[in-house]
Amino acid sequence: MESIxxxxxxxxxxxxxxxxxWVANKRSSGKIAFLQLRxxxxxxxxxxxxxxxxxxxxxxxxxxxxxxxxxVTGEIREDSRSKFGYEIGISGLEVVGESHVYPITxxxxxxxxxxxHRHLWLRSSKQHAIMQIRNEIIRATYEFFNKNGFIKxxxxxxxxxxxxxxxxxxxxxxxxxxxxxxxxxQLYMEAAAMAFGKVFSFGPTFRAEKSKTRRHLIExxxxxxxxxxxxxxxxxxxxxxxxxxxxxxxxxxxxxALDVLGRDREVLKKYTKLPFPRISYDDAVAxxxxxxxxxxxxxxxxxxxxxxxxxxxxxxxxFILNYPKAIKPFYMKPHPTREDVVICADMIAPxxxxxxxxxxxxxxxxxxxxxxIRAHGLDENEYSWYLDLRKxxxxxxxxxxxxxxxxxxxxxxxxxxxxxxxxxxLLNRIYP
Ligand code: 4AD
Ligand code: MG
Numbered sequence: 001m002e003s004i005x006x007x008x009x010x011x012x013x014x015x016x017x018x019x020x021x022w023v024a025n026k027r028s029s030g031k032i033a034f035l036q037l038r039x040x041x042x043x044x045x046x047x048x049x050x051x052x053x054x055x056x057x058x059x060x061x062x063x064x065x066x067x068x069x070x071x072v073t074g075e076i077r078e079d080s081r082s083k084f085g086y087e088i089g090i091s092g093l094e095v096v097g098e099s100h101v102y103p104i105t106x107x108x109x110x111x112x113x114x115x116x117h118r119h120l121w122l123r124s125s126k127q128h129a130i131m132q133i134r135n136e137i138i139r140a141t142y143e144f145f146n147k148n149g150f151i152k153x154x155x156x157x158x159x160x161x162x163x164x165x166x167x168x169x170x171x172x173x174x175x176x177x178x179x180x181x182x183x184x185x186q187l188y189m190e191a192a193a194m195a196f197g198k199v200f201s202f203g204p205t206f207r208a209e210k211s212k213t214r215r216h217l218i219e220x221x222x223x224x225x226x227x228x229x230x231x232x233x234x235x236x237x238x239x240x241x242x243x244x245x246x247x248x249x250x251x252x253x254x255x256x257a258l259d260v261l262g263r264d265r266e267v268l269k270k271y272t273k274l275p276f277p278r279i280s281y282d283d284a285v286a287x288x289x290x291x292x293x294x295x296x297x298x299x300x301x302x303x304x305x306x307x308x309x310x311x312x313x314x315x316x317x318x319f320i321l322n323y324p325k326a327i328k329p330f331y332m333k334p335h336p337t338r339e340d341v342v343i344c345a346d347m348i349a350p351x352x353x354x355x356x357x358x359x360x361x362x363x364x365x366x367x368x369x370x371x372x373i374r375a376h377g378l379d380e381n382e383y384s385w386y387l388d389l390r391k392x393x394x395x396x397x398x399x400x401x402x403x404x405x406x407x408x409x410x411x412x413x414x415x416x417x418x419x420x421x422x423x424x425x426l427l428n429r430i431y432p
Pocket of ligand 2: 357
């Protein structure tokens with residue numbers, strides 16, 4: 001008899017198979033027990049009929065506690081009433097691991113309680129669906145960049161530099177030196193682009209941000225492509241194609257997860273249409289002021305109410321172009337005809353999910369960059385390797401960073417970024 005994963009049920013209809021699973025829930029009458037089972041790939045029903053299995057197995061099934069691990073044997077059948085579409089008619093049942101008083105019950109629990117039990121909460125159907133979407137985004141990311149001629153490069157996690165400003169760094173001891181956990185691999189990816197042309201990274205990044213919002217994590221994963229011989233306009237095209245590709249793949253490959261999450265496919269389909277709208281920072285400020293946002297002046301950074309308003313003015317993700325130089329990092333390319341803005345863009349997701357991509361064309365002039373490094377109060381000795389890139393064949397180049405968790409949160413249609421990563425690191429939470 002074959003051991004299978006229930007996800008492959010379609011290929012085994014009518015066959016008797018064995019499946020290792022956990023009991024998510026159950027209900028029973030005097031003659032029949034319905035087990036809600038979970039084998040890691042999907043949730044499905046197991047049916048135990050007393051007259052078929054006999055008294056002993058029936059009693060065992062009836063008394064199974066939530067999250068008991070079992071080996072079930074039985075026939076795979078189609079089940080048109082369930083979301084999943086298949087069930088197993090159980091003929092044999094063996095307990096592998098017992099479970100007593102499982103803390104997460106089908107009733108409602110508060111967020112703190114669930115976060116304290118994140119190691120168990122991951123077993124619930126909603127979390128399972130979110131992790132499937134996350135996995136699909138990861139898979140599709142590699143597919144997109146591989147088929148478009150990018151090579152994956154892994155920048156270091158322990159670094160001596162602070163590309164995104166020094167306020168939110170995690171500092172650690174590196175023997176007798178200071179080191180930081182990476183905020184962004186970008187500067188290393190620029191070196192890699194000069195070596196390999198088109199590159200992307202995909203790794204964890206850290207920000208000691210004292211922000212307690214539904215969009216901020218302390219540890220999050222970022223995809224950072226960097227492209228040599230490329231200007232910003234072309235980068236925006238790569239960005240919108242990449243995001244539309246992610247949405248399309250989630251639509252194509254995450255049917256079950258989208259059902260569990262109740263995500264409207266028609267809404268997602270709108271995000272596969274290209275191009276995405278573009279609005280300048282200047283026009284975005286004017287739009288906000290015209291609509292009663294008295295708190296925003298030219299030069300200010302946008303907060304989440306501003307981003308949400310701008311996003312709601314469009315039906316798709318929107319690029320906000322060319323922010324004030326004063327609120328952006330040192331490495332961005334200055335505008336050719338204006339002193340006050342840089343060549344950059346943030347992509348704002350629809351539906352109030354905020355910024356999912358930050359990117360820019362990079363300054364390539366050695367003297368300008370050195371001046372900026374000094375103006376930002378950074379130690380030029382720590383950046384001498386980076387400045388070297390502008391001495392030996394400096395070329396126009398551009399790149400961006402997409403936040404994985406914000407993208408998962410958006411495409412899943414969930415409330416808070418904390419559910420988009422298996423074990424979120426949040427302000428005041430590093431457990432479990
Ligand atoms: O806009 P950011 O800070 O850009 C950079 O780090 C650039 N060096 C990227 C590049 O050009 N290579 O961050 C990029 C993205 C944001 O748009 C957001 O999606 C995500 O990373 N992000 C966060 N996600 C979760 N929690 C946080 N605290 C985040 N900070 C940024
Ligand atoms: Mg940003």
